[in-house]
Structures are given as C-alpha cells and as structure tokens.
Amino acid sequence: MSAYQTNDQGELMIGGVPATQLAQQYGTPLYVYDVSRIREAIQSYKQAFATQAINYSASYAAKAFATVAMFQVAASEGAHLDLVSGGEITTALKAGFNMQHTSFNGNNKTDEELQLALDSGLGTIIVDNDYELERLSRFASDRGATQDILLRVTPGISAHTHAYIMTGQADSKFGYDVASGQALAAIAKAQQLPGINLRGIHAHIGSQIFEVAGYVAEAQKLVALAAEAHYQPEIIDLGGGFGIRYTDDDKPLPTTTFIDALTPAIQEACAAANMTVPDIWLEPGRSIVGPAGYTLYTAGSRKVVPGIRTYQSIDGGMGDNIRPALYQAKYDVLLASQPDAPKSETLTIAGKNCESGDIIAKDVALPPVHPGDTLAVLATGAYGYSMASLYNRNPRPAVVFAENGKSSVVVRRETWQDLVDHDLDYDA
Numbered sequence: 462m463s464a465y466q467t468n469d470q471g472e473l474m475i476g477g478v479p480a481t482q483l484a485q486q487y488g489t490p491l492y493v494y495d496v497s498r499i500r501e502a503i504q505s506y507k508q509a510f511a512t513q514a515i516n517y518s519a520s521y522a523a524k525a526f527a528t529v530a531m532f533q534v535a536a537s538e539g540a541h542l543d544l545v546s547g548g549e550i551t552t553a554l555k556a557g558f559n560m561q562h563t564s565f566n567g568n569n570k571t572d573e574e575l576q577l578a579l580d581s582g583l584g585t586i587i588v589d590n591d592y593e594l595e596r597l598s599r600f601a602s603d604r605g606a607t608q609d610i611l612l613r614v615t616p617g618i619s620a621h622t623h624a625y626i627m628t629g630q631a632d633s634k635f636g637y638d639v640a641s642g643q644a645l646a647a648i649a650k651a652q653q654l655p656g657i658n659l660r661g662i663h664a665h666i667g668s669q670i671f672e673v674a675g676y677v678a679e680a681q682k683l684v685a686l687a688a689e690a691h692y693q694p695e696i697i698d699l700g701g702g703f704g705i706r707y708t709d710d711d712k713p714l715p716t717t718t719f720i721d722a723l724t725p726a727i728q729e730a731c732a733a734a735n736m737t738v739p740d741i742w743l744e745p746g747r748s749i750v751g752p753a754g755y756t757l758y759t760a761g762s763r764k765v766v767p768g769i770r771t772y773q774s775i776d777g778g779m780g781d782n783i784r785p786a787l788y789q790a791k792y793d794v795l796l797a798s799q800p801d802a803p804k805s806e807t808l809t810i811a812g813k814n815c816e817s818g819d820i821i822a823k824d825v826a827l828p829p830v831h832p833g834d835t836l837a838v839l840a841t842g843a844y845g846y847s848m849a850s851l852y853n854r855n856p857r858p859a860v861v862f863a864e865n866g867k868s869s870v871v872v873r874r875e876t877w878q879d880l881v882d883h884d885l886d887y888d889a
C-alpha cells in the first residue's frame with residue numbers, strides 16, 4: 462500500500478476525508494487516524510496467524526496510543542490489549558474492554574495498580590520481579606483469588622532495527638535475568654506461591670525491528686529456559702517490536718513473512734527441548750497504529766539562513782511529537798493540498814517550542830509552502846499522542862478518527878484554560 466492516498470484533485474486524503482478539510486474543521490495541530498488502516502493492521506496479524514500450525518494471539522501494546530476510542534476499535538477487531546499503568550487500565554475499563562483479554566506489563570507496578578488489576582479482573586499480569594510477585598501473591602490470596610501470570614525475563618537478546626545482539630547477561634531494568642539464574646529461581650517460586658497461577662514466560666527484545674532472527678533467538682532462549690526449569694509453559698509471549706515504514710529508509714517485513722518464519726523456528730526449538738509447543742503471544746504496538754496516524758500542522762513563520770537552510774515553522778512540534786528530538790526519528794512531510802506537486806523547496810520543519818532541537822523533519826523536499834498551508838507528517842500514530850507533553854504550556858492537540866469519509870473527535874483538544882485548571886494558588 463502506498464504511504465498515503467490522494468483524491469482526484471490530488472489532495473491528501475485520510476480515511477476518505479481531505480486532510481485540509483480536517484485541519485479547517487478541527488484546527489491544528491491535530492492527530493488524525495485513518496481507522497481502516499488500524500483495522501487492516503490488526504487483521505494482518507489475524508490472517509497471518511490463521512494459516513499457522515501453532516496458536517498465536519496478538520495483544521495491542523496500548524502504550525503506542527492509548528485512548529478509549531482506540532481500545533474500542535481494538536475490541537471490535539478482536540485484538541487483546543497489553544497495558545502498562547493504572548491509567549491505561551482505567552482507559553480500558555472506560556472503553557468497556559473485556560478485561561479478561563488484557564495483560565499488564567511494567568517493572569514497578571504500584572500496590573494501587575496491582576489492586577486495580579485484581580479489582581478489574583485483568584486477565585494476565587506479567588510479573589517483572591520478586592517484589593511484585595510477593596505482593597501480588599499476598600493481594601490475590603487475601604481476596605481468595607488466583608491470578609494468572611507470566612514471568613518477564615531478560616534473555617540477553619536485544620534487537621535494534623537491523624541487527625540483534627546476544628549477550629550473556631542483559632543490562633536491562635526489566636524482568637528476571639536468565640544468565641544468572643534469576644529466571645530459573647522465579648519459575649520455581651511462582652509455581653509454589655499461593656494466589657498465583659503461572660501460565661508462561663514473557664520477553665521483549667526491542668522496537669522497530671525489521672528481521673525475524675532476533676525473535677527466533679528469543680524463542681529459542683525462552684524454550685531452553687523452560688526446559689532447564691522442567692517447566693512446560695502454556696504461553697510464550699515474545700513481546701512486540703515489529704518495524705514500520707517512516708521513510709524510504711525503512712523496509713518492514715510483511716506480517717505474514719514474519720510469522721511464517723517464526724513458526725518453524727518455534728516448532729524446532731520445542732521439538733529439540735521435548736516440549737509441547739505453547740501458545741505464542743505477541744504484543745505489537747507501533748505496527749498497529751503507527752502507519753494509520755498523521756499529524757496536521759499549519760505553516761507559520763519562516764527563516765532563511767542564507768546558504769545554509771530554510772526553517773519553516775509549524776504550530777506544533779516536540780510537545781506533540783518528541784520522537785525526532787529523543788530518537789533522531791525521521792518522518793515524511795507532505796503539503797496536504799498538493800502532496801504530489803513538483804517539489805521545488807527544501808525546508809526544515811521547525812516546531813514552536815523554545816528549543817533548537819525542536820525540529821520535526823530536516824531538509825525535506827516540498828512544493829512551495831505558504832503561511833496558512835496545512836502540512837501533514839506521516840506515520841505519527843505510535844508514540845506521538847501517547848508521549849505528548851505540555852512543554853511550554855502548549856495544550857495537547859485533539860485526536861480525530863476518520864473512516865469511510867466521516868470523521869469524529871475522539872480526544873478533545875486541551876485548552877489554555879484546561880492547563881490552568883489544575884493549578885492552585887500558593888498562600889505562604
């Protein structure tokens with residue numbers, strides 16, 4: 462599929478609605494999701510799973526973009542949810558999500574969060590460490606309940622985009638270390654503790670990954686760990702991390718290619734360990750929502766630094782998309798009214814925050830851009846809204862869902878008044 466769609470007039474379309482119309486109707490900066498692309502992404506996993514000889518299931522990693530409306534779309538497409546905070550749990554509850562179909566990750570879950578998880582009937586808690594395991598056992602036993610869990614382990618594999626590295630020990634804040642025996646001990650302990658039903662093992666090797674090799678190594682490690690513990694897991698959860706296209710530099714694998722390669726590797730690893738193949742869970746976040754999201758901005762002032770570059774400022778920036786500043790992330794930018802017009806300008810798209818590093822995209826080729834024009838940044842659907850901040854007291858943008866030519870607001874725009882509403886006077 463092309464990275465974007467245009468109508469007969471050559472205008473950028475999102476969910477069947479011209480992007481310029483969305484900008485006009487809802488104001489900018491604006492996050493817009495093409496909902497059908499979210500649905501297609503979820504279905505691409507389901508379709509890839511359907512042809513496999515082993516059971517897979519996908520939990521959407523909510524951290525990529527967590528709102529009530531998103532969770533409702535996930536529910537309607539039959540995805541499960543992986544949650545990481547009391548806020549995300551509360552969002553799932555408000556969305557009416559079937560909590561049995563959720564999991565709860567995180568390296569420092571508070572008492573309140575664990576109690577909320579138990580209160581809400583959350584399906585599987587992915588336990589990260591002994592402090593959590595012991596508290597959860599106590600909280601569940603106190604209620605006369607038994608909580609399904611997976612244990613998060615760090616197998617010493619980390620994958621970054623085009624390569625994975627395997628180290629003896631993982632220098633990571635997450636999970637039980639495999640190399641030093643912590644994971645083995647945790648499996649034994651979890652099987653003994655009251656209030657706990659150990660169902661399997663979880664790991665996560667990284668994000669924006671383009672190759673299957675790291676997942677294969679991960680699966681092999683987890684199977685070997687279970688075998689060493691004389692433990693037959695019902696579930697092995699390989700985490701998320703499936704890469705997407707931001708610019709032409711990125712070459713993601715189709716979901717089916719990933720899964721088709723993973724299945725035989727898992728089967729072999731289990732056969733070699735004399736183990737029944739467990740159910741395989743995945744936690745894709747970015748690949749579900751990233752490509753579906755656009756951020757619309759209005760072009761404002763411009764500065765030409767002669768012989769160096771031209772800065773075209775926009776009405777948003779690092780407050781709504783921290784990824785370029787934080788990870789040097791690259792994005793495609795389009796002139797919404799005529800994305801395919803001849804590109805005669807090279808512009809650096811600068812945010813409005815008071816910080817030189819607030820650059821959304823450097824030296825991008827664009828048709829002539831004038832103040833008031835709508836610019837669209839592509840593939841901002843993951844870790845954009847969810848990592849938005851109030852830096853410089855710029856309110857967070859609205860989120861709009863567009864589908865089949867219709868659009869609606871799913872997160873209201875914050876106002877200046879909203880910002881001060883939480884402030885209290887200080888009377889010394």
Ligand code: LLP
Nearest residue numbers: 522665668669701702703744745746747844
């Ligand atoms: N499962 C676990 C346990 C994770 O830690 C993550 C992401 C995922 C699943 C989902 O990974 P995904 O499929 O979205 O790659 N803020 C960064 C990404 C941080 C990812 C953290 N964990 C970014 O904007 O690139």
